[in-house]
Amino acid sequence: MTVRIGVNGHDPVLYFLSTLGILERRLAAIGEDVQWVSYSPGPRAPWLLGDTLDIVGCGQTPIIRAHAEGVDAAYLASSPNRPCQGALLVRKEGSVHSPKDLRGARVAFPSAAWAALLVIGTLDIAGLTLHDIVPMESDFSEDLNLLLSGEIDAAPVLGPRLVEAEETGKVRHLLPTDDVVCNRHLFTTQRRFIDERPEILVEVFAAMELANLWVTSDFTRAAEQRAAESRYDADHWGGNADSWEKILRRMPWHTASIDSAFIDEQQRYANLLKHADEIDRAANERSHFVPELAWLVREGVRRAHVEFANNNEIVPASLL
Incomplete structure (x- = not known):
């Protein structure tokens, strides 16, 4: 066989x-x-x-x-x-400091992937849903650049791109990933x-x-x-x-x-x-x-x- x-x-x-x-x-x-x-x-x-x-x-x-x-x-x-392979990132100097601050935010993520669960779980902690944000479909490839330029307010970032994002010194994890969902x-x-x-x-x-x-x-x-x-x-x-x-x-x-x-x-x-x-x-x-x-x-x-x-x-x- x-x-x-x-x-x-x-x-x-x-x-x-x-x-x-x-x-x-x-x-x-x-x-x-x-x-x-x-x-x-x-x-x-x-x-x-x-x-x-x-x-x-x-x-x-x-x-x-x-x-x-x-x-x-x-x-x-x-x-x-x-838990350290992926995280929901926001700009260090941005306006999003906690899950409740995501109301009205532009959040990029691929809706079919695990990243969607991370976003939805984070929103749920604040009593929010996808209807409370501006979801933007993503394939991960440009999310860091969009986040740093201010074109989006938050995005899940995974794999080596997460390492590279952290090393810019300009982003932070909104919450520890395993406080939200497992991965x-x-x-x-x-x-x-x-x-x-x-x-x-x-x-x-x-x-x-x-x-x-x-x-x-x-x-x-x-x-x-x-x-x-x-x-x-x-x-x-x-x-x-x-x-x-x-x-x-x-x-x-x-x-x-x-x-x-x-x-x-x-x-x-x-x-x-x-x-x-x-x-x-x-x-x-x-x-x-x-x-x-x-x-x-x-x-x-x-x-x-x-x-x-x-x-x-x-x-x-x-x-x-």
């Missing part, structure tokens, strides 16, 4: 895994192989399951949107929370794939964890590779080797299982998006939760760490 896995610049773990040959070797050992499928834009990832992809990564907002439209996208696993990257598949191919999922989880270990074993090497990448909408994410290294060091690198508490959190976010009229209905997020997957994730992670402890050369030098 060929396992089709989506790869896109928004997905750090699957991006690195697609370049290292780790999963190819693991699947070959059980008579399977992998096809890495590039796709764009990132927020539409869950809709590609079935006809185009078997496994894909996505943010917390896209999967909620997909569920609202009836897409079969089960929660597989996730990164840990990444996990999720992995998803159809329920049928879980039922039919659990042995493949264990190998995928093990390979993902080995990719995490590869990154943390040499952040400089990983950052240089990512900064040199020209595929997968690389220009959209910006950054150079220095800013990529700084953001990679901020992020937790581990393959985490999905638990009941996280599903409750996702349901709260689905309700927030529905209240903000960003989705027509809030689906039952628990109906896409498969508790027994936790055992497969833990087994894959266990195998990865055992292998790494016994041989810390994750990728043979001849393949780099």
Whole structure:
């Protein structure tokens, strides 16, 4: 069987895994192989399951949107929370000092992505909704320049662009991100794939964890590779080797299982998006939760760490 896995610049773990040959070797050992499928834009990832992809990564907002439209996208696993990977920024010398000051403000964000959840959650803290601001659709690429020039009043900024924004000394985080929402990257598949191919999922989880270990074993090497990448909408994410290294060091690198508490959190976010009229209905997020997957994730992670402890050369030098 060929396992089709989506790869896109928004997905750090699957991006690195697609370049290292780790999963190819693991699947070959059980008579399977992998096809890495590039796709764009990132927020539409869950809709590609079935006809185009078997496994894909996505943010917390896209999967909620997909569920609202009836897409079969089960929660597989996730990164840990990444509160330092993205933030809602305002000008240091601007007029926005707290969430309540966002009333009437021009806020740029992509409505289909996790950034929308950060904006809506921040507004909710002040009892505001999207109807109280001037939303401006964004693809992230020019938001810092627009913010510094005063053409917008606030914007979520992610990845290496966040590092570069902070280093101007002219912006600040409106609130700590994890005071508002969590920021996990999720992995998803159809329920049928879980039922039919659990042995493949264990190998995928093990390979993902080995990719995490590869990154943390040499952040400089990983950052240089990512900064040199020209595929997968690389220009959209910006950054150079220095800013990529700084953001990679901020992020937790581990393959985490999905638990009941996280599903409750996702349901709260689905309700927030529905209240903000960003989705027509809030689906039952628990109906896409498969508790027994936790055992497969833990087994894959266990195998990865055992292998790494016994041989810390994750990728043979001849393949780099």
